[in-house]
Amino acid sequence: MSSMPKSLPEDPIIRQLVMQARKSQLSRRHLLQGAGVGATALALAACAPSGGNAPQPATDVSDTDKSLTWSNWPAYIDEDDSGDYPTLINFESSTGIKVDYKIDIDDNNTYYGTIKDQLALGQDTGADTFCLTEWMVARLIRFKYVQELDAANIPNKKNLTPALLNPDFDPGRKMSLPWQNGFAGIAWNTEQIPAGLESVDDLWDPSLKGKVTVLSEMRDTMGILMLSQGVDIASGDWGADEYAKAIELLEKQVTSRQISGIKGNEYMQDFVSGDATAAIAWSGDITVLNAEAGFEKWKFALPDSGGTLWGDTFVVPMGSPRKKNAEILMNYYYEPEVAAEVAAWVNYITPVEGAQAVAAEMFPEVADNQLIFPNEETLSQAHIFRTLDTADDQAFNAEFQRVKLGA
Amino acid sequence: MAFAAIGSNSTQTEQVPRRRSKVAIILLLPGLAYLALFFLTPLVSLVMTSLQTPVEFGDVGQYQAAFQIENYAIVVGAYWPHFLRAFGYALAATFFALVISYPLAYFIGVKARRWPLLQALMLTLVIAPFFISFLLRTLAWKQLMSDDSGLVSALKTLTILPADGHLTGTAFSVIFGLTYNFLPFMTLPIYTTLERLDTRYLEAGADLYASPFTTFWRVTVPLSMPGVVSGTLLTFIPASGDYINASASFLGSAQTQMVGNVIESQFISLLNYPQASALSVLLMGLILLIVALYVKRSGTEDLL
Incomplete structure (x- = not known):
């Protein structure tokens, strides 16, 4: 990494233009540089996530395959004494979709490192949806590694806290949906x-x-x-x-x-x-x-x-053939009652509007918890x-x- | 090559008739194809990756073919202490593993010959840890050596460890972990050579008025050298590339990071594939060099 790229203008349109202008000149120089290395290297370089032919969404088989694999962080969903997840059990019995809940994320970089090759090739990563932190989700969206969500399958998206609807990496939340903050x-x-x-x-x-x-x-x-x-x-x-x-x-x-x-x-x-x-x-x-x-x-x-x-966010990788199942899951967790139940257990900030009102009735002890339902004073103490x-x-x-x- | 050293006999090569046959070549083909596919191809790919340079204005993890030999200079400049530490720790672990394994292997292979059942049981015990995940066992040691553990309290009571001392995150715990995890790789090769040790040689030594120590040093040790050489290689090579024991999540800390941890961090966290590859190529080269020197010095080229 001896030659750090010179910084580009922040404005995305100007940025694009500058890159376009420099492209022809760059490619010639790099062709000469790489000439001695041979064709195999070029073939390998093609594996790198350099755009070109970006992976396409997998064919959705959700209607026939009622299953779903969801990867998440430890201690990040409601759990009862026997180690079951009550809200997930409820989801399975009401929708008939069998969920394999995997706790295999404990670091954004490490998780990305283990699935990045499948992501780049548009293959199934083994998870139909996972919740990574927003800066990493921004990268996944930039690289076109994740599928566009069908809002029609997630009517409860209307419950999303308005402040979280338009992040710079995904205006309107077309590809991602917050899990917890x-x-x-x-x-x-x-x-x-x-x-x-x-x-x-x-x-x-x-x-x-x-x-x-x-x-x-x-x-x-x-x-x-x-x-x-x-x-x-x-x-x-x-x-x-x-x-x-x-x-x-x-x-x-x-x-x-x-x-x-x-x-x-x-x-x-x-x-x-x-x-x-x-x-x-x-x-x-x-x-x-x-x-x-x-x-x-x-x-x-x-x-x-x-x-x-910080915020962790649902995404569906390109290679997942069960996007609709994932959307039904997201929709379920955007019910204020369900969100309140999760929030009361995981003690993180729920992105779902209306959850606090439900919590005030069902779990009065957490409704005032500043770590779950922070007021403005607490939020002014936290920075993104x-x-x-x-x-x-x-x-x-x-x-x-x-x-x-x-x- | 290390496996070949297990129990090989230096005299047998001369007796093989030198006749080239097509059958032999045909039999070799699958092996050669395997080597070409699963060893040479990744190696070439690794070397080429180590010479890549970042795509200008590219995104995180985007590199292109180049001949950026500076990658090597950069990683040596930044991480030479991690190389030294890796080889130092691996050397220490190999030494301790040898000191522990030799008597153990001697007991199983020579002394326990009269009781085949005991011999089998002890061998099983040597391998038994492999039935449990390597990571879990290492984590268990982390718990056993944690600050609130009985071990640490006892050491503090005995003032062996200062009141604010720790066991985890020190060079001690990392070398301990390496020794523990690679012990079977030392024990088994030594056992296989000692198991075939002809005890009549020892009787002959005693008959010739050699003390038990002299007999051991002049007869047993030279006869078991193939096992010792392969055992040390099988321990040293993986130990110097290990990154689990030294990781801060297991037995190490920022002060105990080995070159394997650097490669992991460059590859997984920074997506800096060229530097990760350059480090890997260097590690491979250095290990080869060390092993070659070692084998030459121990005069056992004919074993390999």
């Missing part, structure tokens, strides 16, 4: 730290040395660190310098072993085993841990400088990491990985 903030063991934590700086207290973990989700960890340094991560007025300052902080804490690990959902195991007593964590995970412990052993809060707000252009995305990720590798 949530906060990343700080969490701690109330037995070890009875006084609690308020700010990100509290994580760097010498008494917590080697007992702190941070998320491997770059935007959550770096977002929270930058917020603690006074950067408004949602705005466009920060760049490589501000990011570098936050990386410096992260690196310092990793090198001094204040931070014991940069990890995905596995930090939950570290909380349970006692290897970690404080963390940059996801709000819902802490509720699940407490439910398992039987009391409020851990506590989650947005740090005083603010936390991040701004969309990064490709060059920044790669450079920032590389820096984050460098610290993670101790290089």
Whole structure:
């Protein structure tokens, strides 16, 4: 990666024009460069997701094949004591669609890495729908890896919170539909730290040395660190310098072993085993841990400088032949009653309007929970990491990985 | 080639009549085709990927054919400590595995000969861990070595470990994990050579007034060398490329990352296929070099 591409104009139309203009000149140079390498390399390059002949949607067999595979993150759906999923069982009995619910996502990059070749070829990835974080969904849409959803099959889409209807990567939500939103903030063991934590700086207290973990989700960890340094991560007025300052902080804490690990959902195991007593964590995970412990052993809060707000979103990959089944599933989870039931268990922010009213009746204890039904004051504390252009995305990720590798 | 060393006999090659037959070539064909398809093709593809360059104005993970030899310089400059660490840890794990395996293999292969049932049982026990997933076993060790575990508390009480010390995420836990996970690969080859050890040689040694140690050193060890060489190779090679034990999700931390973790991160998280491939090619080359030197020094070329 010696030659980082020069940055292009932000405006999409101008961007397109500039790229078009440079294309002819580029291809000639690259042909010469690649001439010595041979035809096999070209054949391999064809496998890369470079547009051209983008994969086509698979033929839908939903009407005859009443089944569906759904991949999701851990602790992300209502679960009863016997390990069943009540809302899913209800869905299966009311629609006759058998759902294979797989908990096999614990990191956006890792999951993408395992399915990207099938995605690029338009083959079945083994999942008919999965819920990845919005920045990754933006990439999947950009690469044309996901199918357009048929709004006619999802009448409950009208219940989608209006604020989430028009993200820049999918105006009108034609290809994606939010599953849950949530906060990343700080969490701690109330037995070890009875006084609690308020700010990100509290994580760097010498008494917590080697007992702190941070998320491997770059935007959550770096977002929270930058917020603690006074950067408004949602705005466009920060760049490589501000990011570098936050990386410096992260690196310092990793090198001094204040931070014991940069990890995905596995930090939950570290909380349970006692290897970690404080963390940059996801709000819902802490509720699940407490439910398992039987009391409020851990506590989650947005740090005083603010936390991040993220969203995980349903998509249907091109290779899935069961899109309609997936749409029926999405429609089901957009019933306010169902959404309220899920929200009451997973403790994340539901994107479904009307769920709070239902929750007020069915689960009064959660209707006021700021982590599930945040009011404006709480939301003002949470920030969305701004969309990064490709060059920044790669450079920032590389820096984050460098610290993670101790290089 | 390492497998060939298991129990091969240096004298037999001379006795094979040198007659070329078409049958032999035909019998070799499927093997050669297999090698070409499943070894050479991916290797060529790997080397070519390692020379690719990013598509200008391309998206994440988009690369094109080129001759970007700088990829190698970049990865060596950035990750040479990870190479050193990988080989250091693998070497330590190989050493400990040998120290543990040799007496074990000797007991099973020589001492337990009188009780075939015990021999079979012990061999089964050596292989038994393979019945459980490698990842689960490593995670189990992570739990056993966690800060609140009895092991860590005991070590702290004995002041072997300082009060704020940890076991997980240290070089100790990673080398421990590597040793544990690759132990059977050391034990089995040594067992196969020792199992055929002719004990009359040992009697002869004793008759010639050699002490038990001298007999062991001059007779048993040289006779078991093929097993030791293949065992060390079977342990060292996969251990130096391992990325599970050293991963922060298992027994490691940012301070214990090996070159395998770098390759994983470049490939999965950064989608930087050229650098991941360059690292893989280098790792492969370095292992080949180390193994070649080792085999040459231990004077066992004829075994391979």
